[in-house]
Amino acid sequence: xxxxxxxxxxxxxxxxxxxxxxxxxxxxxxxxxxxxxxxxxxxxxxxxxxxxxxxxxxxxxxxxxxxxxxxxxxxxxxxxxxxxxxxxxxxxxxxxxxxxxxxxxxxxxxxxxxxxxxxxxxxxxxxxxxxxxxxxxxxxxxxxxxxxxxxxxxxxxxxxxxxxxxxxxxxxxxxxxxxxxxxxxxxxxxxxxxxxxxxxxxxxxxxxxxxxxxxxxxxxxxxxxxxxxxxxxxxxxxxxxxxxxxxxxxxxxxxxxxxxxxxxxxxxxxxxxxxxxxxxxxxxxxxxxxxxxxxxxxxxxxxxxxxxxxxxxxxxxxxxxxxxxxxxxxxxxx
Amino acid sequence: xxxxxxxxxxxxxxxxxxxxxxxxxxxxxxxxxxxxxxxxxxxxxxxxxxxxxxxxxxxxxxxxxxxxxxxxxxxxxxxxxxxxxxxxxxxxxxxxxxxxxxxxxxxxxxxxxxxxxxxxxxxxxxxxxxxxxxxxxxxxxxxxxxxxxxxxxxxxxxxxxxxxxxxxxxxxxxxxxxxxxxxxxxxxxxxxxxxxxxxxxxxxxxxxxxxxxxxxxxxxxxxxxxxxxxxxxxxxxxxxxxxxxxxxxxxxxxxxxxxxxxxxxxxxxxxx
Numbered sequence: 001x002x003x004x005x006x007x008x009x010x011x012x013x014x015x016x017x018x019x020x021x022x023x024x025x026x027x028x029x030x031x032x033x034x035x036x037x038x039x040x041x042x043x044x045x046x047x048x049x050x051x052x053x054x055x056x057x058x059x060x061x062x063x064x065x066x067x068x069x070x071x072x073x074x075x076x077x078x079x080x081x082x083x084x085x086x087x088x089x090x091x092x093x094x095x096x097x098x099x100x101x102x103x104x105x106x107x108x109x110x111x112x113x114x115x116x117x118x119x120x121x122x123x124x125x126x127x128x129x130x131x132x133x134x135x136x137x138x139x140x141x142x143x144x145x146x147x148x149x150x151x152x153x154x155x156x157x158x159x160x161x162x163x164x165x166x167x168x169x170x171x172x173x174x175x176x177x178x179x180x181x182x183x184x185x186x187x188x189x190x191x192x193x194x195x196x197x198x199x200x201x202x203x204x205x206x207x208x209x210x211x212x213x214x215x216x217x218x219x220x221x222x223x224x225x226x227x228x229x230x231x232x233x234x235x236x237x238x239x240x241x242x243x244x245x246x247x248x249x250x251x252x253x254x255x256x257x258x259x260x261x262x263x264x265x266x267x268x269x270x271x272x273x274x275x276x277x278x279x280x281x282x283x284x285x286x287x288x289x290x291x292x293x294x295x296x297x298x299x300x301x302x303x304x305x306x307x308x309x310x311x312x313x314x315x316x317x318x319x320x321x322x323x324x325x326x327x328x329x330x331x332x333x334x
Numbered sequence: 335x336x337x338x339x340x341x342x343x344x345x346x347x348x349x350x351x352x353x354x355x356x357x358x359x360x361x362x363x364x365x366x367x368x369x370x371x372x373x374x375x376x377x378x379x380x381x382x383x384x385x386x387x388x389x390x391x392x393x394x395x396x397x398x399x400x401x402x403x404x405x406x407x408x409x410x411x412x413x414x415x416x417x418x419x420x421x422x423x424x425x426x427x428x429x430x431x432x433x434x435x436x437x438x439x440x441x442x443x444x445x446x447x448x449x450x451x452x453x454x455x456x457x458x459x460x461x462x463x464x465x466x467x468x469x470x471x472x473x474x475x476x477x478x479x480x481x482x483x484x485x486x487x488x489x490x491x492x493x494x495x496x497x498x499x500x501x502x503x504x505x506x507x508x509x510x511x512x513x514x515x516x517x518x519x520x521x522x523x524x525x526x527x528x529x530x531x532x533x534x535x536x537x538x539x540x541x542x543x544x545x546x547x548x549x550x551x552x553x554x555x556x557x558x559x560x561x562x563x564x565x566x567x568x569x570x571x572x573x574x575x576x577x578x579x580x581x582x583x584x585x586x587x588x589x590x591x592x593x594x595x596x597x598x599x600x601x602x603x604x605x606x
Contacts, residue, residue, distance in 0.1 A: 202472075203458040210441055210452045217439035220401070221515065222427030222456040 003173075010167075010175045011295040012288055017181035019287020020188045021250070024243040025264040026271065026279040027192070028236045033273045034212045035232040038108070038119045042127035044261025046099075046237060049134045051244030051253045053095050055145050056138040058088040063137045085147050089241070096237030097230075099130075104230045112225075131258060140255065145248035184246045191242055192280060195235070204231060266314035272324030281325060286310045341378055344571050351379030353412075354523055354555050355400065360409035362395055369395040370406065371579040377523065382549050383557045384566045387576035388599060393559040394436060396576065397527050400557065401433045402426035414522070428456050432521035434512045436528045436559075442501040446511050449500055450487060453518035454479040486518045489551065490544055506537040510544065517548060524548070526558035530565055538562075542569055563600065567591065575599070 028043045040046075056063060060079040069075060083091075107122055160179045168174035199205035210218040211228045219225065244253075247260055263286075271282025290309040298305045317324065341350040355377040362370040370392045377383045385393050398404040399411070402423040411418045413429065427433075432453070441449050458475055487493055490510050495503060500511060509529060516524055529545065530538045542565060548554050560566045566573060567587040575583035575590055577599040583590045590596055 203455060206448075206452060207455055209444065209448075210455070213441035213443050214439050216435065217441060218452075219403075219423040220427055220433050220435070220439065221452050221519070222424050223452075224422070224424045 006171045006173050008292065008295060010177075011291050013175060013177060014181070015288035015291030016284055017177065017185055017287070018291060019284035020181070020185045021243075021246060021283075022260075022263055022267045022286055023280045023283025024184070024188055024191075024239065024246060025260050026267040026283055027195075027276065028239040028243065029264055029268055030271075030273060030276055030279045031195075031236045031239065032232055035208055036108070036119075036211075036229055037116060038123060039116070039273070040236065041120065041123040041261070042130055043236065043240060043264070044258040045127045045130045045134070046096075046240035047244035047247065047260065048253070048255065048257040049099070049130050049244075050092055050096055050237065050241035051145060051248035051257060052134050052138045052143070054088055054092045054241065054245060055143045055248070055253050057091050057095075058083050058085065059143075061138060066139060067136060089245075092241055093238060096241055097234045100230050100233030100237050103233055104226065108229065109226065127258070131255065135255075142252050142254040143248075145245065145253045147245065147249055180246075180249055187242060187246065188280075191239065192276070195239075195276065198235075204228075208232060263310065266310040268324070269314035269317050270324055272326045275324070275326035278324055278326030286313065289313060341380075344381075348380065348550075348571075350381045350571065353377070354379050354414060355557075356412040357396075357400070358410040358412065360396070360399060360406045360411070362392075362399060362404055362406045368579050370399070370576075372409075373574075373576070373579075373581045374409075375574045375581065375584055377555060377557050378572075379555055380549070380553055381555060381571040382545070382569055383555075384570035384573045385557065385559050385576060386561060386563065386566050386573055389561065390578075391576040392579040393561075393576055394527060395579075397433070397525055397557070397559055400426075400523075401431060401525055427519075430456075430519070430522040431525065432516035432519050432523075433525035434509070434516050434527055434529060436531055438505075438508050438512055440500045440508060440512055440515070443499065445497050445499055446492060446503075446514075447483065447487070447496045449511055450483045450514045450518050451479065453515040454482060456519055482520075483518050486514050489547070490514045490517075506533055506540070509533070509537075509541065513541075513544065513548075517552070517554070520552070522555065524554050524556045526556060528559055528561070530560060530562060538565060545569060 025043065025047060028046065029040060032038055032040045032043070055061075060081040060083065062068070062076050062079060065077050069077075103126065107126060108119070111119055111122055159182050160177050163177055164174035197205075199209055207218070207223045208228055208231065210221065210223055211225060211232075215225060218228075243260070244257065247257055251257070267279060267282040267286050269282075270285055271278025271280070290306045293309050294303065294305045341352055343349055353376045356374075357376070358374050360370055360373050361368065373396070385396055387393050395404060399406050402421045402425065405420040413431075421429075441452065444452075457479060487496060490513060492507065492510055492514060495507060495511075500508060503511065513526070513529070516526075526545070530541050533541060545556065545558070546569065549556055558566075558570070567590075570587060572585060573583070573587055573590045574581060575593070575596045577595075582595040582599055583593040585593075
């Protein structure tokens with residue numbers, strides 16, 4: 001097999017893995033948009049907030065310690081414990097559910113029935129509010145996120161080695177794939193399966209789909225919109241947590257993490273704003289597309305194509321297929 | 335002939351029971367506009383009760399008061415012998431009052447069966463954790479709900495479109511699916527907002543038959559709004575007539591038909 005093709009295959013695989021990471025962020029957008037028609041600009045910041053909260057809880061950081069110290073003149077920063085990742089994740093989930101409640105109670109409950117653009121502006125406000133809150137709570141320095149803080153072998157070991165050996169056996173060249181990417185893929189598959197099972201087979205899932213489809217009809221069959229919206233924001237918060245942990249583990253927990261939301265936009269343009277499978281396939285296409293483009297065309301035009309490729313692709317989609325690959329068809333009735 | 339506690343017997347021999355719902359001096363305003371003015375009437379168990387009136391008479395507002403979409407400024411709503419506090423629509427639905435809408439509110443993206451199944455939401459009590467862990471019970475509940483849904487689907491003769499997405503159905507069938515969704519929750523009061531609006535003669539006849547059959551087979555108490563006088567008179571046991579937000583008549587179809595105020599409202603009266 002020609003060497004170029006083998007390299008391309010490796011790049012393709014790595015692209016798929018990167019695509020999973022994009023899809024994780026895009027999923028959060030789709031969930032909220034489907035259920036409430038809100039384009040949640042704050043999704044990226046939610047991922048940042050979740051990741052910071054996770055690291056903070058894990059390391060036993062005292063929330064708002066700077067504020068407390070400034071007011072009371074104390075010098076407390078840490079509780080002095082290190083929690084197991086599972087415990088930290090569960091506690092962060094509780095925080096995200098609380099956040100979902102607060103967002104619904106103090107912002108969107110007052111904006112029911114408003115124009116989409118107003119709701120969108122509200123989420124921009126929310127994004128900055130949340131970013132500031134995250135800063136105040138946990139401090140602004142870059143933190144290392146290590147899921148395996150107390151247990152160094154908690155990531156599935158050996159899969160990358162197995163892939164390396166297998167491909168070496170087949171092609172005489174071992175593929176390199178990051179263990180973290182493999183983990184992210186496995187987690188994403190489980191997450192999506194869980195989301196699908198939740199929305200298809202549970203009472204709450206059915207109610208959620210009902211609300212996404214028609215508010216008035218949902219009310220008439222006894223579904224509380226308020227409850228469902230809190231539920232949706234909680235689920236989106238949970239997805240943000242997963243995305244935040246994965247991205248945080250990859251590139252450290254820092255404020256630029258909130259910018260991954262921007263990378264999710266082209267994914268949504270491709271996949272459509274209302275389709276969960278679309279978010280996944282869109283993520284994969286962007287991931288694979290930008291890696292292959294960089295590999296094949298990049299050297300000819302001076303590289304760094306990964307910065308813009310996704311957006312240009314999205315632009316093309318907007319021109320030729322504005323509803324995305326899986327989005328609901330836009331039919332104008334006259 | 336109308337006994338307050340015992341109910342009455344209709345001309346075709348059906349026994350009508352006690353009061354299920356009573357509206358007492360309901361007044362509803364939107365800003366300065368009075369949509370409903372001091373209206374009282376009751377709905378009895380097992381009867382088909384119609385609210386009629388010309389366009390803009392306040393019929394739909396009245397239905398929205400009953401189903402909790404509007405809360406009246408004055409007056410009391412009594413349901414099953416208890417005064418009802420102001421409620422959200424979903425709470426009203428949970429109390430066993432189902433409704434359809436004048437301009438159809440279905441879940442367009444879902445299949446007919448899924449739509450009908452949402453009508454059972456208030457009857458599913460397994461919470462999410464129990465559904466995840468205790469599979470047996472949730473499964474039993476799902477099977478039971480599914481059976482109820484299939485029965486209603488059979489009854490309303492929409493088996494052939496069970497799996498079809500609702501968005502692809504013609505208008506008349508959509509109305510029937512909406513009726514199925516309302517009916518499957520086994521409501522103690524079923525509200526129909528212009529069930530025959532926009533239908534052709536054949537569809538109207540079908541719908542009338544289904545309404546009568548539902549009342550007969552399930553013993554469902556039905557309150558409906560309609561402005562097609564002919565249909566209403568054939569269907570209903572008792573009729574409330576509204577005009578400009580006021581009640582101008584209440585009684586059996588025959589009584590209402592011979593009421594001078596009603597004739598004036600419908601045919602117009604010369605002001606000379």
